[in-house]
Amino acid sequence: MSLKNLFKTNIFRGIFILIIFLCYSICGTLATYLFKYAINDLTKGNWDRFVFWLVIDFIVSIFTVLTLPLGTFLFNKQVQECLHNIRSQIMRRYYNSGGYKVSEIQNELGNNLKVLTDDYATPWIQIWTNLLSLIFAIGTLITLHWSLILFVAVAAIIVLTLPKIMTKKLSNSTAAAAKKNAQFLNTIENWFSGLSELRRYSASGRLDRALGQDSRKLAEANVYRKKVQGISISINGLGNAIGQIGSSLFSGLLFFNHIITLGDWFITGSFASTIFNGLWEVINAMTQMRSTKKLRQEIADLTKSIPEKKPGTVVYGVECHNLKVQYQNGESISYPDFTINKGDKVLLSGDSGTGKSTLFKVLLGQLKPKTGEVYFTAQDGTKISPQQARLGYIAQDATLFPDTIANNITMFNSKLVSKLKEAVQKVQLVPDLAKFPNQINTTVDLDQGNLSGGQRQKVVLARAEIHDEPFLLLDEATSAVDSKSTSEIIGNLLDTDKTLLMIAHNFSPELKDKFDYQINLKSNKKSGNQNDN
Ligand SMILES: Nc1ncnc2c1ncn2[C@@H]1O[C@H](COP(=O)(O)OP(=O)(O)OP(=O)(O)O)[C@@H](O)[C@H]1O
Ligand SMILES: [Mg+2]
Structure with missing residues (x-):
């Protein structure tokens, strides 16, 4: 978020907001200024004119009171629209790039945007209104006596210098609180996703500990942030108080020396307070805004558009040579060389942990191998890298969305509705x-889980079926489906001319025999501390 994109969200409304707040400041200044005439007429005993000025003052004040809520309302509307745009840009960013945790997305879209609204957007309007009032107040003081403005200027320099002491501390404390909030959300996500298991084993103590630790750290970070904010506000307030009292004393001196009238003295006090309160508000708002610098950079990076992933090239076969994968913890897995040609039906087997799903990650271009090469072949025989290849894939855990079964199968592509029945x-x-009761239009309830494990897998299999990619990777896609349905489903797949690479553990020998061949992975995993030359 920046002032520019806040303004550009709706330029016409933006200009209107500026004008409304300009009117607000003009009316506010006028209301104070006119009071001078009322006081001067009062001291002269001119009662009628005193009442006249009070009535005028009252009308102007009413106008002031009305413009403020209108301006605030429109400004909030502008901010909310701007936030809406930022949210969709961030979501697009997450969509186009991988490797993010759900809790991180929640933190960005929830907490961090709220901090931006409170500590960046709202202060802008404080700055604008106070700056305008400040300018008008200074202008009026000049018309009263030049020395008043000289005095105010000196006091203002002091008021402006004070807050610099706290700026860095404030920025760091805001960033630290945002980080702790992200950690807290991450812990909630990790532990609450297994809540029913914790309940089953009465492990509430562990949950308390996990959440308690992060909750305490978050509380401490927030307390510290508020403390730093509080100190900063006190320092600014001190400068403000000194400035206000000083200028009242100074203008009193001018009055007793018959340089200004009593009415002038009265309004000088008001304008001095407008100036110093205004300065105070502007400085607080600026300090608050500066505290969001790191956060704004983070959000700005997230809203930068990155190239959309291209659809990829349809592929029919794959070749792997000399493939070795190494994880960050140093553990490595070596794979045998293999070639899968167009139309081959291949079963990938091996004990748990031998690296079957890992091999799929490499084929899908999600994991870069440490050595070796993988290339797919297109229709015309050209070599395609895993990043550019378009594959059908079913992961070990079926992912469904809170929408109808039909939409979960078509993945919201209405052109595929006609093929639903067959799939x-x-x-x-x-x-x-x-x-x-609603058959294919039943909504998948992710919270209550209205579909069984096998049904979920069948929905995902139907999804792969309807999208009809010529090369399919299936990672234990029928592990929860009964054996009769499994052999029907696999039988159907084997009857097609698709290229198939399928991971499965518990196929019957008859079913296994229907595949062209098997790649059997043996455990050759090397732990990180072994020399793997
Ligand atoms: N992100 C990771 N960091 C470190 N090691 C990992 C990571 N992901 C997987 N591994 C390790 O790699 C090995 C292979 O895992 P993989 O998921 O490929 O096994 P698999 O053959 O699919 O097993 P299963 O049949 O149980 O699904 C395992 O020992 C696992 O601990
Ligand atoms: Mg696996």
């Missing part, structure tokens, strides 16, 4: 759908 038949989902 659900091929994956043996028809008898399952019959159990739901």
Whole structure:
């Protein structure tokens, strides 16, 4: 968020807001200024004119009171629209790049945007209104006596210098609080996703400890942030108080020396307080805004658009040579060389932890191998890198969305609706759908879990079926489906001319025999502290 994109959200409204607050400041200044005439007429005993000025003053004050809520309302509307744009830019960014945790996204879209609203957007309007009032107040003081403005200028320099002491501390404390909030959300995500398991084993103590630790750290960071903010406000307030009292004393001196009238003295006090309060507010607002510098940089980086992922090239076969994967903890897995040609049906087997899912990550371009090469082949025989290849893929854990079963299968592509019937038949989902009153239009309830494990897998299989990619990677895609349906589903897949690489543990020997060949991974994992030359 920046002032520029806040303004550009709706330029017409932006200008209107500036004008409204300009009117607010003019009316506020006028209301104070006119009071001078009322006081001067009062001292002269001119009662009628005194009442006249009071009535005028009252009308101007009413106008002031009305413009403020209107301006504030429009400004909030502008801020909310700007936030809405930022949210969609951030979501697009997360969509186009990987490697983020859900809690991190929640923190950015929730807490961090709220901090930006409170500590960056709102202060802008404080700055604008106070600056205007300040300028008008200074202008008026000049018309009263030049020495008044000289005095105010000297006091103002002192008021302006004081807050610099706290700026860095404030920025660091805001960033630290944001970080602790992210950690807290991460812990909530990690532990609450397994809440029912914790309940089953009465492990509430561990949950308390996990959340308690991070909650305490977050509380401490927030307390510290408020403390630093408080000290900063006190320092600024001190300068403000000294300035106000000083100028009242100084203008009193001018009055007793018959340089200004009583009415002038009265309004000098008011204008001095407008100036110093205004300065105070502007400085507080600026300090508050500076405290969001790191956060704004973070959000600005997230709203920068990155190139959308291109759809990729359809591929039919793959070759892997000399492939070795190394994780950050140093653990490495070596793979045998293999070639899968167009139409091959290959079963990838091996004990748990031998690296089957890891191999898929490499083929999908999500994991870069330490050595070796992987290339896919396109229709015309050209070599395609994993990043550019377009594959059908079913992960070990089926991912569903809180939408209808139909939309979960078509993935919101209305052009595929006509193929739904055939797809659900091929994956043996028809008898399952019959159990739901809304059949294929049943909404998947991710919280209550209205679909069984096998049904979820069938929905994801139907998704792969309907999207009809010629090369399919299936990671234990039928592990929760009964053996009869499994052999039907796999039988259907084996009957197609698709290229198939499938990980499965518990296939019957008859089913295994239907594949062209098997790649069997043996444990050759090397731990990080071993020399793996
Ligand atoms: N991010 C990671 N960091 C470190 N090691 C990892 C990571 N992901 C997986 N591993 C390790 O790599 C090995 C292979 O994991 P992988 O998930 O590929 O096994 P798998 O053959 O698919 O097993 P399963 O049949 O149980 O699904 C395991 O020993 C695992 O501990
Ligand atoms: Mg696996």
